[in-house]
Amino acid sequence: MENFTFRENFARSYVLHHLTPEQLADILDATEDGIVTVDSEHRIVLFNRGAARLFGYEPSEVLGQPLNVLLPEQYHQSHPRDMEEFARGPVESRRMGSRRIVSGRRKDGQVFPIEVTISKLRSGERLWLTAIIRDAEERKRYEDALLRWNQQLEEQVRQRTAELMERNRQLQEKTAENEMFVYSVSHDLRSPLVNLMGFSEELEVAVQQIGGLLRDPRLPSEVRDAAESLLQGDVQESLGYIRAAVERLSRIIDGLLRLSRAGRVEYRWQAVDVEQIARRVVDAHRTMIHQRQATVTIEPLPMAWADPDAVEQVMANLLHNALQALDRPTGGQIVIGHRPTPSTTFHTYFIADNGVGIDPALLPRLFHPFQSKPSASRKGEGIGLAIVQRVVERMGGSIGVESVLHQGTTFHFTLPALPPTSINSDIAKEESSA
């Protein structure tokens, strides 16, 4: 289909040659849009019905009047200048204010939004400017509504963000409270424990002394034998249980203290060379690595935004776990590496071993304190991973584990790649001041 402009269409039209000026005026009058033409003096020379409906003037009231009668006062200076400029310029027709809505003024003084397209009309030396004017009230209403919705949406997002930050703050406060509670309770538990430890040692000293007394030859042998069997049997056994229980208690309390401290110690945020820390940690474990004839590989690791001591704590704990998981006499392999992810804000690091693996039943609660069942290969009170998780989360990261029994385990954790944005830095600030 040929793409005629209206002008071409119109020029070819049969109708054109039979139209009288009155009929042409009827057509102009029939359009919904306002059509206003001014001469080079900016006096109104054409004013159709559409324009009359829009502006509330009868054509007879405005014909011959300056265009300014249709404009709000604030444009009376600038608008004629703009018109002159347009008239002199090369552009034949343009939409005023591009997609912007401009204003017109009704007879009753009311200012209302309009869209205006302006074009030039020449006849010899004379120049007219014609404006086609459309009521933009409705469009403006839509745009205003859209703007309001947008603002409401932004306000909602702001509120929700503020709520989340508040919730976050409360959670941190709660966590800090819990940790303070755990700290003070475990601290208080230590005092009676010191007595249990000290006095069980006192009892052992006393047992030795009684043993010495029993060597007195004046004692009847049956008394000595009975007393000695009591001392070496019942008493020693009881002391043995007490000692073991006290030691276990002591380890649990120390673990709790360390866990609560992991949440309370202040962090020194900085760019951290994770690879260098990995080397240091591996170096610190070289005796254990040598004993197990294990191979530890450190792949290139990206820098993180974190606390160097905390990263070292995490790395050391996970490496220690990995080494303990190696059960084979030779061929034990551990890889410390970086896992590429689409994220630009976080790096994912991992420590993988080809050791015994973890029982799937234990996986869901692996990071809970005191949940891992102590076994021959796993010493300690199962608080190490709880501390590691707490430390990683305090740095804004997360930790996870994948494990296949008898094939190996991979711990992976994320750390921020960059200093936090303004929102997160508030959290970080609260964190570090908590």
Place this chain on the structure above:
Amino acid sequence: MTHQRLVILLAEDDDGHAQLIERNLKRAGVVNPIVRVADGQAALDYIRQGGNGQPLLLLLDINLPRVDGIEVLRQLKADPNTSKLPVIMLTTTDDPREVDRCYALGCSVYITKPVRYESFVEALRRLGMFLEIVKLPSPPSSPST
């Protein structure tokens, strides 16, 4: 002995802890008199009254009733009359911040309970010039005849 005997002032509210410390000091051969007080104020009072005119070494628990150990330490170190007094902090915590605070306030040694008595006595010996330690000729388990 011609010099004045060094008195060990033990500020400890837990009877068991106090008993253990006294026993173990004696077992390690320390024969200096030990005076025990059960709270911080009593320790300050004893020191400010000059004891019995004898030189003092203070073993100071941190968690004490009335005036806690940190405050006792602070007051002693702030007073020129008592600032030279050797103070050994005894506590169940090994919180690095608390340790730092005690050293910053001027304690001589910081020892965590349960006390390892060999190193404890060694520390005492290094501190208290007049600490009298008598090595018993034979272990206490076999009483001399």
